[in-house]
Amino acid sequence: MPIKNRIAEFHPDMTAWRRDIHAHPELRFAETRTAALVADKLRSFGCDVVETGIAQTGVVGVIHGKSTASGRTLGFRADMDALPIHEQSSAEHASQTPGIMHACGHDGHTTMLLGAARYLAETRNFDGTVVLLFQPAEEGGGGALAMVEAGVMERFGIDEVYGMHNMPGIPTGAFALRPGPLLAAADFFDITVAGRGGHGALPEQTADPTVAAAALLTALQTIASRNTDPKTAVVVTVGGLRSDSDAHNVIPDRVTLKGTTRYLDPALKGWIKDRMETIATGTAQAYGCSATLDYSYVVPPTVNQPDQTRIAAEAAARVAGADAVDTQADPTMGGEDFADMLAVRPGAFILIGNGDSAGLHHPAYDFNDAILPVGSSWFADLAESRLAAS
Numbered sequence: 001m002p003i004k005n006r007i008a009e010f011h012p013d014m015t016a017w018r019r020d021i022h023a024h025p026e027l028r029f030a031e032t033r034t035a036a037l038v039a040d041k042l043r044s045f046g047c048d049v050v051e052t053g054i055a056q057t058g059v060v061g062v063i064h065g066k067s068t069a070s071g072r073t074l075g076f077r078a079d080m081d082a083l084p085i086h087e088q089s090s091a092e093h094a095s096q097t098p099g100i101m102h103a104c105g106h107d108g109h110t111t112m113l114l115g116a117a118r119y120l121a122e123t124r125n126f127d128g129t130v131v132l133l134f135q136p137a138e139e140g141g142g143g144a145l146a147m148v149e150a151g152v153m154e155r156f157g158i159d160e161v162y163g164m165h166n167m168p169g170i171p172t173g174a175f176a177l178r179p180g181p182l183l184a185a186a187d188f189f190d191i192t193v194a195g196r197g198g199h200g201a202l203p204e205q206t207a208d209p210t211v212a213a214a215a216l217l218t219a220l221q222t223i224a225s226r227n228t229d230p231k232t233a234v235v236v237t238v239g240g241l242r243s244d245s246d247a248h249n250v251i252p253d254r255v256t257l258k259g260t261t262r263y264l265d266p267a268l269k270g271w272i273k274d275r276m277e278t279i280a281t282g283t284a285q286a287y288g289c290s291a292t293l294d295y296s297y298v299v300p301p302t303v304n305q306p307d308q309t310r311i312a313a314e315a316a317a318r319v320a321g322a323d324a325v326d327t328q329a330d331p332t333m334g335g336e337d338f339a340d341m342l343a344v345r346p347g348a349f350i351l352i353g354n355g356d357s358a359g360l361h362h363p364a365y366d367f368n369d370a371i372l373p374v375g376s377s378w379f380a381d382l383a384e385s386r387l388a389a390s
Contacts, residue, residue: 003319003374003377014112023096027084029136038110047132048062059132060156061132063121064124066124066125068127072127072159073157076161077113078163078164079136081137082106082139083100084100085100086098103363109166110134113134119380120379126388127387130383133152144338145299163336163350164349164378165352168360168365170354174320175319181331182303182331183301185264186262188259189276191256192294195288195290197209200247200248209254212286213257215287235263241256242256304347307346309348334360354368355370
């Protein structure tokens with residue numbers, strides 16, 4: 001792979017950084033050690049500005065090119081948080097914190113952007129400014145939105161924003177992206193079905209919320225199967241069902257369903273919630289119960305802009321070769337809060353192959369260190385090409 005020679009030279013350093021971060025994982029908005037490591041590295045590289053404590057534990061670094069006459073500024077984002085998963089690994093760099101691990105590769109994302117920062121701070125072969133956004137709390141914490149609300153786009157004058165995520169199953173160091181929706185919205189819901197409990201032997205004296213909840217669980221699937229155009233991707237998943245009784249012979253007063261909805265079309269936002277409320281209310285009433293919906297919009301679809309997608313794909317082709325870049329990748333129903341940055345600035349999100357590894361969020365997952373210089377080179381090439389000196 002034609003990665004940048006200078007970046008290849010410090011590949012061993014990046015591997016050491018990545019494994020150190022992996023061994024010391026931190027959950028969302030608690031990435032204090034990781035943030036301190038990032039800030040120390042950025043200062044040692046000679047970044048022009050390093051700010052910490054943004055959106056609680058976020059870090060921003062700024063690198064000016066040899067010239068800034070273009071007046072253009074690119075934002076590059078990496079996420080830093082880990083997951084509440086107990087690692088199943090015999091690696092020497094395995095998590096030293098029981099119950100927490102980097103099961104999604106954010107340790108690698110942070111390291112790849114650090115590698116690009118080191119190279120860009122040394123060379124500065126571009127006309128403009130690069131802003132490095134090290135984000136907390138991607139895993140359900142709304143860290144991207146928190147950084148946006150902290151004003152990073154306006155304060156640092158960011159014109160376009162780009163991000164990267166590793167993907168198991170894509171060949172090592174290959175790239176995949178597409179214009180338009182690449183990843184789905186991720187919304188969460190809780191539905192409480194309230195009835196009238198009683199003895200399990202006397203169901204006629206109750207309004208059984210368990211039976212109503214069971215019917216509702218099935219009925220919710222009609223949102224995707226009967227209310228949505230079959231060509232439109234929608235997922236409604238009930239991930240948990242819990243009653244307020246654990247006894248074998250008690251009909252409870254309440255049962256709660258919780259789950260997630262996923263969709264690629266931003267126009268479906270709101271409609272799915274409304275349809276869910278209608279189905280929940282009607283189904284519960286049919287069984288003599290009531291239903292209350294608590295619906296949270298967590299992240300919108302990750303939508304790549306056409307021009308920035310082309311620019312990102314061209315940089316990937318220069319790094320990995322055109323044959324290793326899928327520019328019409330199938331969208332996935334996973335969510336990514338980088339969508340909140342793309343909602344306020346044009347940009348693109350790209351996937352880099354982690355090879356034949358365990359899947360994301362799996363306790364045996366580990367980031368593939370072989371792709372560190374590939375990802376760093378992509379960020380570096382993007383800066384040098386998009387901010388090419390005239």
